[in-house]
Amino acid sequence: KGKSIMAxxxxxxxxxxxxxxxxxxxxxxxxxxxxxxxxxxxxxxxxFVVELTVKCKNNVQDLMxxxxxxxxxxxxxxxxxxxxxxVSWTAKNKKSPAALFDxxxxxxxxxxxxxxxxxxxxxxxxxxxxxxxxxxxxxxxxGFWVSSELIALAVASLIFYVVCNERSAVxx
Amino acid sequence: MKxxxxxxxxSCFCVVASEESSAKLILTKNILNSxxxxxxxxxxxxxxxxxxxxxxxxxxxxxxxxxxxxxxxxSGKMSVKWDRIxxxxxxxxxxxxRPLKSGAQNFTSAVVQYVASEDxxxxxxxxxxxxxxxxxxxxxxxxxYAPHVVEWGMFGIWTIPSLLLPYMLYYNSKTKYTxxxxxx
Numbered sequence: 057k058g059k060s061i062m063a064x065x066x067x068x069x070x071x072x073x074x075x076x077x078x079x080x081x082x083x084x085x086x087x088x089x090x091x092x093x094x095x096x097x098x099x100x101x102x103x104f105v106v107e108l109t110v111k112c113k114n115n116v117q118d119l120m121x122x123x124x125x126x127x128x129x130x131x132x133x134x135x136x137x138x139x140x141x142x143v144s145w146t147a148k149n150k151k152s153p154a155a156l157f158d159x160x161x162x163x164x165x166x167x168x169x170x171x172x173x174x175x176x177x178x179x180x181x182x183x184x185x186x187x188x189x190x191x192x193x194x195x196x197x198x199g200f201w202v203s204s205e206l207i208a209l210a211v212a213s214l215i216f217y218v219v220c221n222e223r224s225a226v227x228x
Numbered sequence: 229m230k231x232x233x234x235x236x237x238x239s240c241f242c243v244v245a246s247e248e249s250s251a252k253l254i255l256t257k258n259i260l261n262s263x264x265x266x267x268x269x270x271x272x273x274x275x276x277x278x279x280x281x282x283x284x285x286x287x288x289x290x291x292x293x294x295x296x297x298x299x300x301x302x303s304g305k306m307s308v309k310w311d312r313i314x315x316x317x318x319x320x321x322x323x324x325x326r327p328l329k330s331g332a333q334n335f336t337s338a339v340v341q342y343v344a345s346e347d348x349x350x351x352x353x354x355x356x357x358x359x360x361x362x363x364x365x366x367x368x369x370x371x372x373y374a375p376h377v378v379e380w381g382m383f384g385i386w387t388i389p390s391l392l393l394p395y396m397l398y399y400n401s402k403t404k405y406t407x408x409x410x411x412x
């Protein structure tokens with residue numbers, strides 16, 4: 057019991073040192089916006105872009121972040137000025153149906169923990185992200201699901217059928 | 229003599245040690261769309277590959293070829309940086325713009341600046357060029373890909389007289405005949 061208390065104390069002291077020295081982000085507040093490709097007529101390839109500004113309570117700037125999207129990690133890019141970050145990924149040559157992406161953001165220590173968990177085959181959900189952003193992808197569509205030409209064809213066929221019926225009734 | 233051997237050995241060691249691993253970045257720029265039109269989104273993807281054996285640090289990507297007058301920025305940043313790119317890995321960056329003008333447009337290279345090895349000067353690199361691409365005008369795009377609901381509606385309206393007239397004649401004669409048969 058004494059050992060576990062010592063271990064906890066050690067972790068807390070290290071964390072507080074890190075936060076104090078400016079490596080860890082304390083209580084991040086995130087402002088995010090995202091873009092997903094929705095027009096199938098322009099092409100099958102889908103692009104996903106998430107832009108965010110992160111403000112840490114302890115004013116840590118220039119964070120090194122990694123984003124995890126469905127188990128794949130992407131490094132997060134920074135703007136040369138300010139706390140603006142962006143992560144983007146693409147889905148090429150495959151369908152991108154409507155989905156809700158839970159994009160988890162990890163700092164350096166979180167990313168290392170994630171890689172370690174993958175190495176020792178531990179569940180990745182045990183590693184807590186710094187924060188996460190929900191990206192709602194509406195799916196790619198090419199307008200209304202039925203084309204206007206099909207509707208015109210259906211109406212014309214209906215009229216033709218009705219007329220044929222009447223004609224055969226008259227002839228008989 | 230012994231000292232000579234020692235100095236020779238040390239110098240060899242130094243030579244071996246000074247062969248530092250160095251990063252080499254290759255940047256490709258390509259368009260994700262199949263069709264590029266004025267007034268519709270255009271997604272451009274930048275892929276950076278580190279084919280060297282060292283870590284590339286302070287990597288900055290800047291694309292100043294998409295001017296405000298010709299393109300409206302929808303999403304993504306034109307100037308970004310990565311702290312580190314490990315050897316043998318690649319990173320992706322996407323920018324979404326909307327062309328404001330139609331016609332031929334020349335897409336030229338983006339620039340990357342990075343530090344290949346410790347304490348070395350920043351290196352520059354250019355991305356691959358996309359070249360000249362035809363941007364369809366909004367009118368042309370609608371002519372090819374719009375649902376044409378209005379056009380079909382107009383077509384329906386114009387065909388009504390040619391359908392209605394014979395039908396009225398048929399209907400009149402039909403009522404006459406049925407009245408006759410009832411009389412019989």
